[in-house]
Amino acid sequence: xxxxxxxxxxxxxxxxxxxxxxxxxxxxxxxxxxxxxxxxxxxxxxxxxxxxxxxxxxxxxxxxxxxxxxxxxxxxxxxxxxxxxxxxxxxxxxxxxxxxxxxxxxxxxxxxxxxxxxxxxxxxxxxxxxxxxxxxxxxxxxxxxxxxxxxxxxxxxxxxxxxxxxxxxxxxxxxxxxxxxxxxxxxxxxxxxxxxxxxxxxxxxxxxxxxxxxxxxxxxxxxxxxxxxxxxxxxxxxxxxxxxxxxxxxxxxxxxxxxxxxxxxxxxxxxxxxxxxxxxxxxxxxxxxxxxxxxxxx
Amino acid sequence: xxxxxxxxxxxxxxxxxxxxxxxxxxxxxxxxxxxxxxxxxxxxxxxxxxxxxxxxxxxxxxxxxxxxxxxxxxxxxxxxxxxxxxxxxxxxxxxxxxxxxxxxxxxxxxxxxxxxxxxxxxxxxxxxxxxxxxxxxxxxxxxxxxxxxxxxxxxxxxxxxxxxxxxxxxxxxxxxxxxxxxxxxxxxxxxxxxxxxxxxxxxxxxxxxxxxxxxxxxxxxxxxxxxxxxxxxxxxxxxxxxxxxxxxxxxxxxxxxxxxxxxxxxxxxxxxxxxxxxxxxxxxxxxxxxxxxxxxxxxxxxxxxxxxxxxxxxxxxxxxxxxxxxxxxxxxxxxxxxxxxxxxxxxxxxxxxxxxxxxxxxxxxxxxxxxxxxxxxxxx
Numbered sequence: 001x002x003x004x005x006x007x008x009x010x011x012x013x014x015x016x017x018x019x020x021x022x023x024x025x026x027x028x029x030x031x032x033x034x035x036x037x038x039x040x041x042x043x044x045x046x047x048x049x050x051x052x053x054x055x056x057x058x059x060x061x062x063x064x065x066x067x068x069x070x071x072x073x074x075x076x077x078x079x080x081x082x083x084x085x086x087x088x089x090x091x092x093x094x095x096x097x098x099x100x101x102x103x104x105x106x107x108x109x110x111x112x113x114x115x116x117x118x119x120x121x122x123x124x125x126x127x128x129x130x131x132x133x134x135x136x137x138x139x140x141x142x143x144x145x146x147x148x149x150x151x152x153x154x155x156x157x158x159x160x161x162x163x164x165x166x167x168x169x170x171x172x173x174x175x176x177x178x179x180x181x182x183x184x185x186x187x188x189x190x191x192x193x194x195x196x197x198x199x200x201x202x203x204x205x206x207x208x209x210x211x212x213x214x215x216x217x218x219x220x221x222x223x224x225x226x227x228x229x230x231x232x233x234x235x236x237x238x239x240x241x242x243x244x245x246x247x248x249x250x251x252x253x254x255x256x257x258x259x260x261x262x263x264x265x266x267x268x269x270x271x272x273x274x275x276x277x278x279x280x281x282x283x284x285x286x287x288x289x290x291x292x293x294x295x296x297x298x
Numbered sequence: 299x300x301x302x303x304x305x306x307x308x309x310x311x312x313x314x315x316x317x318x319x320x321x322x323x324x325x326x327x328x329x330x331x332x333x334x335x336x337x338x339x340x341x342x343x344x345x346x347x348x349x350x351x352x353x354x355x356x357x358x359x360x361x362x363x364x365x366x367x368x369x370x371x372x373x374x375x376x377x378x379x380x381x382x383x384x385x386x387x388x389x390x391x392x393x394x395x396x397x398x399x400x401x402x403x404x405x406x407x408x409x410x411x412x413x414x415x416x417x418x419x420x421x422x423x424x425x426x427x428x429x430x431x432x433x434x435x436x437x438x439x440x441x442x443x444x445x446x447x448x449x450x451x452x453x454x455x456x457x458x459x460x461x462x463x464x465x466x467x468x469x470x471x472x473x474x475x476x477x478x479x480x481x482x483x484x485x486x487x488x489x490x491x492x493x494x495x496x497x498x499x500x501x502x503x504x505x506x507x508x509x510x511x512x513x514x515x516x517x518x519x520x521x522x523x524x525x526x527x528x529x530x531x532x533x534x535x536x537x538x539x540x541x542x543x544x545x546x547x548x549x550x551x552x553x554x555x556x557x558x559x560x561x562x563x564x565x566x567x568x569x570x571x572x573x574x575x576x577x578x579x580x581x582x583x584x585x586x587x588x589x590x591x592x593x594x595x596x597x598x599x600x601x602x603x604x605x606x607x608x609x610x611x612x613x614x615x616x617x618x619x620x621x622x623x624x625x626x627x628x629x630x631x632x633x634x635x636x637x638x639x640x641x642x643x644x645x646x647x648x649x650x651x652x653x654x655x656x657x658x659x660x661x662x663x664x665x666x667x668x669x670x671x672x673x674x675x676x677x678x
Binding site: 193224287292 | 451468
């Protein structure tokens with residue numbers, strides 16, 4: 001049996017993001033989510049079969065008995081599994097909140113700690129530093145477009161992560177969001193229009209498709225603009241009849257997600273807000289009308 | 299028989315309009331002939347010499363008094379570049395005289411005026427066009443992408459359009475007028491309402507791709523310019539629009555200052571479909587132009603007579619090689635006049651367009667989403 005200390009659970013996109021980091025680490029294994037192998041970045045793990053070849057969560061848990069586990073994308077059965085792991089002494093972290101009511105009755109107050117995904121993105125500190133420079137001025141508007149594979153829960157976690165990233169970049173807590181969703185999972189589009197306490201605004205957009213589109217970001221300050229454009233920042237290949245974007249040679253760092261600094265604690269009001277946000281996504285896509293949610297004051 | 303030529307009367311060169319930027323297309327088009335410049339007798343002092351200078355430059359007569367000028371036999375088309383508050387009256391006058399209408403951006407200042415123009419045009423037999431919105435590359439490329447089928451079913455759109463013009467300065471609390479100025483007052487000597495001015499392009503793109511808009515949520519204010527803050531008006535805004543079938547559009551739009559973007563401001567759209575996500579830069583195709591002397595010696599100063607750069611722009615590092623939209627619009631108008639076809643953006647489209655924009659302003663004032671249709675100038 002390999003000596004595995006940490007188990008990472010995620011989808012093909014997560015695997016692509018951390019692939020290089022994983023290869024450099026002993027003692028960490030990646031397990032695939034059930035039913036999640038069919039959607040991934042073209043030219044990435046889904047097309048070369050490496051993701052599908054990974055062990056399932058169940059197999060990995062039986063084989064390795066890890067001391068810690070990190071859930072990067074939500075999946076069916078996640079809550080119950082998380083509880084089992086925590087009860088068996090595994091240090092579990094998730095990259096988003098668990099859906100309300102998904103924890104067994106006796107475990108409702110035992111949600112695992114949440115870790116902020118953008119902490120592991122090597123581009124984030126550079127963007128943060130540039131935006132905090134005096135030349136950028138005050139933050140005015142932030143637009144992030146992402147396209148996670150998967151259904152409503154995956155879109156929800158993506159929105160959660162974008163909200164956290166937006167609050168960090170805009171340097172202000174959120175005050176209000178307007179949630180508008182269109183289509184049906186897995187082809188669901190979610191748009192979040194936000195305003196912060198400081199009066200800056202943003203759009204956090206979760207695309208129904210286009211898995212190569214990873215966090216296209218436009219950031220407007222009173223002193224100018226910053227942008228992170230995947231089209232420019234990802235290598236590509238002119239094929240016989242089309243252009244293929246390859247996976248960005250990301251060096252996302254798993255170690256940063258284990259770091260205590262990455263762990264956040266949501267107030268009960270914030271927990272309710274994100275559960276309401278999940279409900280609002282479903283309500284909006286069902287009714288064709290947007291939903292306003294107030295972010296709880298800290 | 300040779301194709302006939304259509305005579306155009308240019309009504310006003312208001313600094314709030316794009317009349318001057320239409321002129322090259324009018325001059326160059328083989329089927330168009332400028333026959334005169336006209337304006338009211340009672341106009342802003344700066345405008346009289348400007349109108350006369352244009353008539354002299356073009357070698358055509360200047361007519362003081364729009365009504366008589368419009369009725370001249372050599373006038374087939376009236377190009378309306380007056381203040382937004384005067385456009386409806388002039389449009390109704392021209393339509394009543396059987397003259398076709400080329401109108402800059404807005405047909406009226408409120409829903410009542412816009413409806414009156416549509417009513418006047420209905421049954422008059424005149425052809426109408428608003429050339430500024432949908433003949434450009436952003437719209438053309440977006441429609442082409444949607445029609446290609448690559449996206450599958452269109453689910454959502456996002457548009458970023460910013461004008462990198464003017465020189466922002468810090469805004470103190472003392473300079474800021476409390477509250478947000480309601481819709482209806484558009485004309486100021488020093489500012490334009492930028493959601494109306496810039497956001498209008500993005501709303502028109504959404505209209506071209508979506509069913510009628512039924513819900514609007516807007517946020518806006520003064521972020522860049524003390525001039526806007528002093529009026530409690532918008533230099534930037536974010537819009538969210540939902541159409542009848544539940545599709546969602548989001549927009550960022552405004553004027554954010556020179557040298558903030560290599561191409562003078564983003565002009566781009568994301569088209570979200572069930573099979574793919576499209577991304578279009580409306581300023582491309584273009585040539586990236588990094589010429590040392592132009593950059594090192596670049597003149598980013600702003601003309602004191604045009605501080606918001608309504609009629610000028612800063613140096614950029616992208617030379618767009620795309621379509622010149624005014625010529626395309628003019629071709630569409632001439633084709634419509636020859637054949638009786640409908641142009642691609644008529645006064646009826648402009649009515650729906652204004653309704654969405656007014657609803658955005660109402661949403662900002664009321665600080666909540668509003669539902670359309672707008673009734674009596676106010677969103678429901």
